[in-house]
Amino acid sequence: MEKAGVPEKKSVITVLNEGKKLANELKRQLDPSTASTEACDVLLESILSSYENAMALLALIGNGVSPKIAVGKLSDPSISIEGSPRSEGSDHSSKKRKTMPRWNKHVRVCSGAGGEAQLDDGYNWRKYGQKDILGATHPRAYYRCTHRNTQGCLATKQVQRADEDPTVVEVIYRANHSCRQGKERKEQDSLTCSKQVMLVSNGPSLVKTENRDLIDSKEEEDLQSFSFPSTPIECENVEPQFFSEPNRFITTSYSPSFLSPATSESYFSPSPCLVDDFGIGHSFQSSESDFGEIISNPTPVTDFSLGDFDISIDVVDFDSHFLDALEFF
DNA sequence: ACCATTTGACCCCG
DNA sequence: CGGGGTCAAATGGT
Numbered sequence: 001m002e003k004a005g006v007p008e009k010k011s012v013i014t015v016l017n018e019g020k021k022l023a024n025e026l027k028r029q030l031d032p033s034t035a036s037t038e039a040c041d042v043l044l045e046s047i048l049s050s051y052e053n054a055m056a057l058l059a060l061i062g063n064g065v066s067p068k069i070a071v072g073k074l075s076d077p078s079i080s081i082e083g084s085p086r087s088e089g090s091d092h093s094s095k096k097r098k099t100m101p102r103w104n105k106h107v108r109v110c111s112g113a114g115g116e117a118q119l120d121d122g123y124n125w126r127k128y129g130q131k132d133i134l135g136a137t138h139p140r141a142y143y144r145c146t147h148r149n150t151q152g153c154l155a156t157k158q159v160q161r162a163d164e165d166p167t168v169v170e171v172i173y174r175a176n177h178s179c180r181q182g183k184e185r186k187e188q189d190s191l192t193c194s195k196q197v198m199l200v201s202n203g204p205s206l207v208k209t210e211n212r213d214l215i216d217s218k219e220e221e222d223l224q225s226f227s228f229p230s231t232p233i234e235c236e237n238v239e240p241q242f243f244s245e246p247n248r249f250i251t252t253s254y255s256p257s258f259l260s261p262a263t264s265e266s267y268f269s270p271s272p273c274l275v276d277d278f279g280i281g282h283s284f285q286s287s288e289s290d291f292g293e294i295i296s297n298p299t300p301v302t303d304f305s306l307g308d309f310d311i312s313i314d315v316v317d318f319d320s321h322f323l324d325a326l327e328f329f
Numbered sequence: 330a331c332c333a334t335t336t337g338a339c340c341c342c343g
Numbered sequence: 344c345g346g347g348g349t350c351a352a353a354t355g356g357t
Binding site: 128129131133134140142144158 | 345347349350
């Protein structure tokens with residue numbers, strides 16, 4: 001990606017232009033003869049997201065916060081996540097814990113497709129716990145990378161179904177994969193990512209519609225990268241440095257469909273689910289903020305929805321440390 | 330036998 | 344003190 005010095009402004013413009021395009025598309029769709037409710041819904045949502053994204057970006061800029069910051073750098077393998085506090089290496093240093101970046105993604109699982117099976121993003125996860133969360137009807141499941149012991153991969157994720165809509169699954173990721181598997185993916189990503197350029201520009205809506213016929217999506221879960229994914233599928237970056245590239249966060253975009261389909265098959269097929277529901281969202285935060293809020297987006301969250309994915313960056317609770325760390329780079 | 334999931338206990342933190 | 348996150352023994356699957 002490019003490294004623009006000031007991606008923010010550009011980002012806002014891009015987002016707004018995207019919204020404009022979408023609005024025009026919607027206008028077209030409104031023609032009675034060709035009206036498509038679904039298409040309109042998708043467009044509408046996309047438009048609204050564009051506005052939200054733009055506003056969120058503006059808010060960030062106003063605060064003097066560079067959006068890219070939203071992410072953290074966790075590269076340091078030494079940083080142990082919150083791994084195991086007590087027993088074993090009880091070397092838990094709360095500091096590190098706080099700096100752990102985390103991002104989340106909302107995924108809508110297509111009920112038809114078999115729901116649960118969909119939580120497979122290509123990484124190997126091992127469930128290590130489940131908890132009933134206060135106020136939530138569904139329990140939260142905790143997963144860690146299978147290679148944690150063998151390769152020291154600290155990636156973890158939490159999966160929880162939305163209270164009201166069980167088809168929506170929220171996935172919170174922490175730490176990037178440092179395992180071999182993660183790296184491989186990441187490399188792939190970078191290829192892909194480099195192709196895709198910044199911001200969300202895609203005209204997803206159309207795409208979405210097309211995909212609708214397919215059904216099985218498997219999506220779900222995880223991606224962990226900060227870098228975002230370009231595609232959930234292939235791009236996961238796991239790496240040491242989160243943002244080596246400046247505009248990554250904004251980069252996001254793209255709809256899987258645009259990417260090479262081949263890959264998409266594996267997980268996340270761009271498909272239907274995403275499309276229809278358009279319910280996928282990503283957001284990341286640096287360490288601890290709560291993500292409960294993210295979901296509802298009360299705050300300044302940027303949501304890029306590209307059609308298929310919504311990425312949101314939550315900048316609200318940055319940890320000052322976190323910011324410091326970023327400045328470092 | 331190995332590996333993943335389940336599940337109650339335990340720990341940290343607000 | 345209680346919620347959230349993790350551990351680890353028990354259990355199940357291949």
